[in-house]
Structure formats: C-alpha cells, structure tokens
Amino acid sequence: MPVIINIPSYLATFAGGQRSVKLASSPATVNEALDALWKLHPALRDRVLDEQNQVRQHINVFVGDESIRFAQGLATPVAEGIEILIVPAVSGG
Amino acid sequence: MPSVQHVSPKKGDVLVLVGTMKGAFVLTADRARKKWKVGGPYSIGSPVYAMAYDNRQGRHRLWWATQSFRWGTFLSSSDDFGKTATQPEAYSVKFPAESGLTLKNIWQLQLPTGEPETIYCGVEPSTLFVSRDAGQSWSPVQGHLDHPHRAKWTPGGGGMCLHTIVPHPADRKRMIIAMSTGGVYRTNDGGATWQARNQGVRAEFLPEKYPEFGQCVHKVVRDPANPNRLYLQNHWGLYRSDDDGDNWKDIAKGVPSDFGFAMAGHPHDPDTVYIVPIESDEYRCTPEGKLRVYRTRNGGGSWEALTRGLPQKNALETVLRDSMSTDSLDPAGVYFGTRSGKLYGSNDEGKSWQLIQEGLPAIVCVKTGVVGDGVATSPRRHGGAEKKKAKKKGSGKKSRR
Numbered sequence: 001m002p003v004i005i006n007i008p009s010y011l012a013t014f015a016g017g018q019r020s021v022k023l024a025s026s027p028a029t030v031n032e033a034l035d036a037l038w039k040l041h042p043a044l045r046d047r048v049l050d051e052q053n054q055v056r057q058h059i060n061v062f063v064g065d066e067s068i069r070f071a072q073g074l075a076t077p078v079a080e081g082i083e084i085l086i087v088p089a090v091s092g093g
Numbered sequence: 094m095p096s097v098q099h100v101s102p103k104k105g106d107v108l109v110l111v112g113t114m115k116g117a118f119v120l121t122a123d124r125a126r127k128k129w130k131v132g133g134p135y136s137i138g139s140p141v142y143a144m145a146y147d148n149r150q151g152r153h154r155l156w157w158a159t160q161s162f163r164w165g166t167f168l169s170s171s172d173d174f175g176k177t178a179t180q181p182e183a184y185s186v187k188f189p190a191e192s193g194l195t196l197k198n199i200w201q202l203q204l205p206t207g208e209p210e211t212i213y214c215g216v217e218p219s220t221l222f223v224s225r226d227a228g229q230s231w232s233p234v235q236g237h238l239d240h241p242h243r244a245k246w247t248p249g250g251g252g253m254c255l256h257t258i259v260p261h262p263a264d265r266k267r268m269i270i271a272m273s274t275g276g277v278y279r280t281n282d283g284g285a286t287w288q289a290r291n292q293g294v295r296a297e298f299l300p301e302k303y304p305e306f307g308q309c310v311h312k313v314v315r316d317p318a319n320p321n322r323l324y325l326q327n328h329w330g331l332y333r334s335d336d337d338g339d340n341w342k343d344i345a346k347g348v349p350s351d352f353g354f355a356m357a358g359h360p361h362d363p364d365t366v367y368i369v370p371i372e373s374d375e376y377r378c379t380p381e382g383k384l385r386v387y388r389t390r391n392g393g394g395s396w397e398a399l400t401r402g403l404p405q406k407n408a409l410e411t412v413l414r415d416s417m418s419t420d421s422l423d424p425a426g427v428y429f430g431t432r433s434g435k436l437y438g439s440n441d442e443g444k445s446w447q448l449i450q451e452g453l454p455a456i457v458c459v460k461t462g463v464v465g466d467g468v469a470t471s472p473r474r475h476g477g478a479e480k481k482k483a484k485k486k487g488s489g490k491k492s493r494r
Contacts, residue, residue, distance in 0.1 A: 010163075010164065013180075014180070014182075042182055042183065043180075043181075043182040043183070045183070046165060046167070046181075046183050046184040046187075047164040047165060048164075050165065050195040050196075051187050051188045051189070051190055051192075051194070051195050051196065052190060052193070052195055053190070054195075056163065056164070056165055058162055058163045059163055059164075088163045089163070
C-alpha cells in the first residue's frame with residue numbers, strides 16, 4: 001500500500017495543483033517520506049522546512065491522527081499505506 | 094480576500110512602495126504627485142518589511158520580502174509592477190545549515206548605485222546578505238556572519254534585525270550598517286571586517302551608557318553632498334557624524350522628543366533631514382497628539398515642525414523606522430506611513446502634506462522610485478551652482494518653500 005501525503009491548497013500550487021501526492025517508494029520515516037515529496041515537487045521543501053531541516057513553527061505534520069511534534073519528529077515511523085497530512089497551524093494575527 | 098488592483102506607471106512617474114503587515118501596495122502618480130493610483134495588495138495577508146525598485150540597467154523591477162507566518166520568508170520580484178511576480182522554487186535568502194541560524198524576516202533591501210548587479214539585504218537575525226547577480230542568488234557576508242560580537246547582539250522590540258544599509262557613494266569598500274540592538278558598524282574592506290562605530294551614541298537601557306556596541310540604533314541616513322556626514326535616529330537620541338561614523342554628536346536641540354524611529358534624508362540638499370519624533374519608548378506615539386514632521390536644514394543645528402495638512406489634534410500615531418522616504422525629484426517628495434495605516438505625502442519638500450491613502454494595514458515600509466530613472470541624482474552643495482542660479486532668478490530655496 002502506498003503512502004499518501006495530503007497537502008493544503010497553498011502548497012498545491014507548487015505541486016501541479018495536486019492536494020494529494022501518492023509516493024511510489026515505501027518510506028520508513030516522515031523524513032524519508034518528505035524527501036520523496038521534495039524530489040517530486042522541489043518547491044515544497046523550503047515552504048515546509050527551515051534551514052535547520054526542521055518543520056516550520058506554524059506548520060503541523062500528522063501521521064494518521066498523530067502530530068509528529070508529540071511523537072519522534074521527522075524520525076516518526078511511517079507504516080505502509082498510512083496518510084501523512086501537512087497542515088497550517090492555527091496561528092496568526 | 095480583497096480584490097487586487099494593478100497600476101501601469103509610465104516613464105517618469107513616481108512610485109511609492111508601501112509594505113504593511115498584511116501585504117504590499119504600489120502607489121503611482123505623475124511628477125505633480127497630486128493624484129495617486131493604488132496597486133495591490135501583493136503577498137496578501139503577510140507582513141512586508143522590505144521593498145525596493147530596481148531601475149538600474151534599464152530594469153523596471155520591484156522587489157519585496159514576504160514574511161509568511163507559515164511558509165517562511167522569501168523574496169519576490171516583478172517586472173510589471175506587480176501584475177506577475179516570481180514564486181521562487183527554492184528560497185534565495187537562506188542561512189547556511191552550519192550557522193545554526195534560521196531566517197525570521199528580511200528588513201531591508203539596498204540597491205547601491207554604481208554596482209548595477211549588486212543588491213544587499215539586511216535580515217533577522219541580524220545578518221547582511223549580498224547578491225552579485227541582481228538578486229538571483231544570495232549569500233551571507235561572511236565577515237558579518239562570523240563577527241565576534243554576534244553572541245552579544247540582542248533583540249530589540251521588533252526582533253534582532255539588521256535594518257539599515259548605507260553604502261558609501263564614493264568608495265565601494267566602505268559601508269555603514271545598523272542593527273537593533275548592536276548599533277552601527279562600518280566596513281572599510283568590502284565586508285571582510287566590521288568595526289563598531291558608536292562613539293558618542295547613548296544606550297539608555299544598559300549599565301554602561303556609552304558602550305562600544307549594543308546601542309539600539311533605529312535609522313541612519315547619509316548626507317547627499319558630504320558622504321562622510323551621517324545622521325542617526327537612536328532609541329533615545331539624535332546624532333550627527335562628520336567622519337563616516339567614527340564619532341557622533343548630539344543634535345537633538347529643538348525637537349519635542351529625541352526618541353523616534355523614522356529618518357529620511359533630502360535627495361539633493363545638504364544638511365537636510367526629516368524625522369518624526371515619538372514620545373518615549375513606553376508610549377511610542379506622537380507627542381501631544383500632534384502629527385509633526387521635523388526638518389533640519391542646517392545639519393541638526395535647529396529643527397522646524399512641518400504641520401500643514403497633518404492632524405494636530407488627537408493624532409496618536411507611530412511612524413516606524415522604515416516608514417519614511419524621499420523621492421529624487423525637485424522639489425523633493427517626502428512620504429511617511431503610520432502604524433494606523435495612513436500614508437501621507439508632500440510634493441513640496443514638507444511645506445504641505447496630503448493624506449494619500451488611509452485604511453491600509455499597519456505600515457512598516459515606505460520606499461520610492463522614479464520609473465525609468467536609473468541615474469543617481471546629483472547633490473547640491475552649499476554655495477554651488479544650483480544655489481547661485483536660484484539666487485540669480487530670485488527664487489532661492491527659502492522663498493520657494
């Protein structure tokens with residue numbers, strides 16, 4: 001079962017309009033899954049990660065229903081067939 | 094979402110670029126500068142602290158920095174005044190991973206004359222970046238990134254930012270920068286090394302009132318006729334240097350407060366600078382509820398309030414450090430924006446003011462340009478040909494204003 005990464009509409013403009021990207025590979029971690037996503041759509045990388053390879057402060061990444069902030073960060077394991085969600089945090093002013 | 098309007102300025106038209114906390118606007122008018130058209134907002138919803146118009150080498154390129162709350166800070170450019178803009182695949186202004194730093198904001202864009210492919214930007218955390226290919230690629234200025242004082246620079250109220258870049262017009266290797274906090278630094282060797290240049294500048298908030306560095310300098314401008322003469326608006330204090338920053342002397346006699354953020358130099362006239370005094374670093378509003386621009390025409394020897402057309406009652410306004418600029422025309426235009434979203438302009442060097450636009454988001458950046466005008470303007474000198482010519486015609490500067 002492939003891993004699917006769902007992205008918000010803003011990022012879809014940098015991914016050929018797709019809101020959902022199906023990975024051909026079988027990543028073991030979120031980091032590997034995101035690396036595969038950047039290979040497909042390079043413009044997404046700097047919008048999600050900062051220079052220190054950290055997820056930007058006001059972006060959340062979920063594996064299934066679990067935020068990686070409360071798991072193992074980018075090292076969070078990815079099970080086969082699971083969906084990863086990149087979503088803007090509730091923030092702003 | 095608001096509808097986006099576009100402008101189509103012609104050669105010779107004046108541009109006023111307005112960065113706000115919710116996007117960028119481009120205003121344009123003919124040389125009379127009475128009727129303005131408004132384009133934007135661009136980068137809707139995001140703070141835009143830095144804008145610039147690059148008209149060197151025949152370009153018509155707008156630059157602005159978007160500080161997206163979510164997606165990071167990046168530069169965009171437009172060659173058609175905002176109708177279309179670049180969406181960079183990879184962000185161009187980035188810290189090297191080994192620095193351990195991450196970009197928070199871009200505070201300043203500076204396009205030096207005489208170096209048409211060079212652009213500088215000042216960022217938060219305080220670092221100077223440079224592009225030598227007209228903005229395509231950027232790198233930090235290593236001598237500044239590795240500065241031994243870096244660990245002791247601390248954030249001011251707006252963050253730890255390098256907000257002012259002042260190249261020397263006659264010497265490419267010399268440049269002044271200013272940081273909050275950190276103060277003024279100068280390089281004499283093209284950025285390889287940087288020396289603190291704060292002698293005489295007060296740091297009211299430190300135990301040592303006159304330290305080598307650590308001051309909270311808000312803005313520095315250079316005199317158009319005497320490139321070694323600088324003016325400085327400090328977090329408490331108003332100063333002038335006659336030796337390119339080596340020494341500073343207090344020139345705050347005759348202003349209602351020596352606290353303030355914004356400062357703009359006259360494009361041609363020597364010794365002429367504009368400021369908007371603010372009452373105290375706790376209150377941070379215009380004193381007595383009066384919105385007054387102050388101008389000196391004698392290098393800070395005295396100051397005059399310029400108020401015609403500006404509200405003099407219940408005007409509790411704040412004008413931030415990059416929210417004031419002059420254009421390059423004669424007579425010069427002067428523009429400033431308030432935190433309450435009002436843009437004021439003067440087409441007669443400050444003698445009278447017009448509310449150009451209100452209802453904008455909080456204004457954090459005001460810059461100018463003249464379409465197609467890629468040539469640096471010549472400064473006037475005391476006793477020079479311009480002055481003699483004006484006197485002969487019986488229309489000297491004093492009577493003209």
